[in-house]
Amino acid sequence: xxxxxxxxxxxxxxxxxxxxxxxxxxxxxxxxxxxxxxxxxxxxxxxxxxxxxxxxxxxxxxxxxxxxxxxxxxxxxxxxxxxxxxxxxxxxxxxxxxxxxxxxxxxxxxxxxxx
Numbered sequence: 770x771x772x773x774x775x776x777x778x779x780x781x782x783x784x785x786x787x788x789x790x791x792x793x794x795x796x797x798x799x800x801x802x803x804x805x806x807x808x809x810x811x812x813x814x815x816x817x818x819x820x821x822x823x824x825x826x827x828x829x830x831x832x833x834x835x836x837x838x839x840x841x842x843x844x845x846x847x848x849x850x851x852x853x854x855x856x857x858x859x860x861x862x863x864x865x866x867x868x869x870x871x872x873x874x875x876x877x878x879x880x881x882x883x884x
Contacts, residue, residue, distance in 0.1 A: 773814035774834065775827035778807055788813060 776788035776795070786799045788811065798817045799805045810827035811818035822830070829852060836849035 771815060772834070773812045773819060773830075775810050775822055775830045776813045776818075778805055778809045778811060778818075780807055781805055786811070786818060788818070 774790060776790045776797070778799075779787045779789050779794065781787070781799055784798070784800060785796050786805060787794055788797050789795075790813075795813070795816075797811075797813050799811075800817075802811070802818055802821060805811060805818065805821060810822040810824055812820050812822055812827075812830070832849040832852075836846040839846035839849065
């Protein structure tokens with residue numbers, strides 16, 4: 770799976786840019802961008818800067834990537850998603866369109882259909 774990652778532009782010549790993330794530098798193409806300057810945060814995907822990010826958006830993406838890594842390592846990750854406001858879906862989100870009563874949990878609905 771390929772994912773875009775936020776990187777900070779260190780320097781650019783208008784065709785490529787040296788970008789940095791977590792102390793590692795990479796030269797990427799900036800040909801897809803209208804304008805990019807040193808200090809900009811960009812979303813890099815497969816060696817191409819695909820768009821300029823607002824600082825808050827870059828932070829949110831970075832938090833999501835760190836949260837994913839923490840979850841995969843069995844570490845605490847909830848604090849990295851605090852800005853999302855996770856909540857339980859409304860009970861009727863799993864309602865049966867035929868009018869049957871909604872199950873206690875979505876997993877029960879799936880199990881009923883497979884057995």
